[in-house]
Amino acid sequence: MSRSEYFIGLMSGTSMDGIDAALVRFNDEQPQLTHNLSHPWSEELKTRLAQLTSNGAISLKELGQLDILCGRQFAEAVCRLLEEAGIESSNICAIGSHGQTVFHHPHAPAPFSLQIGDPNTIAEQTGIAVVADFRRRDMAAGGQGAPLVPAFHQAVFAHPQRNRVILNIGGIANITILPAGGGISGGFDTGPGNCLMDRWVEKNTGSSFDHNGSWALGGEAHEPLLKHFLRDDYFSLTPPKSTGTEYFSSAWLAQKLHGYPSLAARDIQATLLHLTCDSIQKAIRRWAPDTGEVLVCGGGAHNDALMDTLSRQLGSTPVISTDYCTAAIDPDWVEAMAFAWLARQTLHGNPGNVPAVTGASHPVVLGGIYPA
Template sequence: MTQSLFIGLMSGTSMDGVDAVLVDFAGAEPKLVAAHTEAIPEHLLKGLQRLCQPGQDEINRLGRLDRSVGSLFAKAVNNLLQKAGVEAKDITAIGSHGQTVRHMPNLEVGFTLQIGDPNTIAAETGIDVIADFRRKDIALGGQGAPLVPAFHQQVFAKDGQCRIILNIGGIANITFLPGNADAVLGFDTGPGNTLIDAWVQEVRQQPFDADGAFADSGNTNDKLLTQLLSHPYFALSHPKSTGRELFNRAWLEQQLEDFANLDEADIQSTLLDLTCRSIAQDIYKLSWEGELFVCGGGALNGALVRRLGALLPGYSIETTSALGVDPKWVEGIAFAWLALRHHQGLPANLPAVTGAKRMAVLGARFPAN
């Protein structure tokens, strides 16, 4: 059996599908062999969105959804293998991120919770699963996020060159690669697609604002933008991480109470500028110039990338395709890499990024047999 093939599974804050990637780590750089996105069925999506807010009967709902999401992840793996023409016995392990339903690292006893039962994935695929990557870092006093900067450092860094990797999923996060491995930083800047998706879903019943066209049809309201940017999270210094707990539809509705007369497209434009401004102001705290490479779903939003470029004239902006990795699959490949690190008994967190006391091997193994 080859020891170089791993699968990465990722479902992010935006819950727009389960990304499954098959990665070969035999060479100097990870090689994407095949990729597949498994849609999240409507009933499951509604259940997950409900679970992300406090409510009744949570433990029973959590238990059921944990198993259901595990089965969905297993289906994504089996469809990926069929697409790639590869057998389960050829895969060393699956690295599963799970689906985050709570991320609250700043409480007195901080915690993070991802569901998608790894035992179910292992049983339904016949492949060992490595999962639960975030909680070791939290146990060591860290934020448990972001975890991808260690992967970005290995794959994208260039000695003596200042690079920033910007991942725009539901939440946006940046990895600062200053050309010196000891000085790598990374943190969540705030909302990425989560609010712009929520608004276009509510007023236009579209899953997302394709290429930012709806936002571009409106005009940003400066007063609303200033109010949104006054959220205390944006003033925090790193390490910091966030999620739906802070930036969600309920918070947005609260912010819009005094702006009932605003045009829907103007709100969409303002929310897009919230994403861009919060990203840009955090980037400027790190460096005034360099190379910026965008990945995640936001990389496909032309309006977002254009507005970001106008805010960051000192940066050249491209997607991670320029570095040889399709922007859609970067996070999935990162979780395959995290599984590889666990398999090799090597640490995968960066204390300067998460605030953990020390580096550690992340995750736990759930054998198929």
């Protein structure tokens, strides 16, 4: 067996409910999660980030400051992880930092994706090399820069006999299509995951999310509104495609709700839950009709109402958490582990993108390396 290598993956999604830090050991076998933690954002910084991502308008001074402040928060997460795990920074090969996405615009004529969280700051404050800015090299090669996690999904979840779909439900939902025997036949963002439900429940109840979908369960999905949602052009686009919360935003929801003033708030929440499930199952039915099982990761895996609804819609196709497959990875830590894996790919000079997913013209080594 080869010597073990340790990498750290850092991930903060569109919900900004914390910075996920995962310490991952790599050897000849499956990568192993050896320690993990969720590091909270400071309330002030979280508020400033939420304002930025909600309206996209910011001064260069504010953007530069947020970049540094986010980098410091990422570094704090790493230092806390090392302390809790009882491991020295010298034992870590590199940190893979996704950064905090503040805008994703994969469309011509000048596609771009912007993540902040200065990797120079992380490297300086942790004493560990950092790999960051993963998305833009794929975009330079003609891809959409997203989703990037499918390569990791293939590495850990491919099955010799089963056609699988790996479904990540974060703020945005995305799928990876893994045919039996290896390879990836596709993958893309299906549309909103938790983002619209989170914003609606917070607006109406003050809660940051709908625990187990219980608030949605108290309402009834409104079929005409659901059909209105699903007529949005994004859902009919042919992959490769990707999106973000700058598209499926509070403004998007407000515009779609115009003309439905009398609907109860909980009925709208129930309809949003069905929007997430319907858009996912329609994508699977159309682009992966031979799917044998769906493995779910991300925060949505804990929403019982969402999982039950999706299971009913997919009928005989099992819908299970990644906890319960052979690889047995906690659904909360798949993405952070993926960026540890992507950092390792970069240091070893291996591609990290999947052109069949992103639309890039060829495989590329992702990210920039910021030495310790």
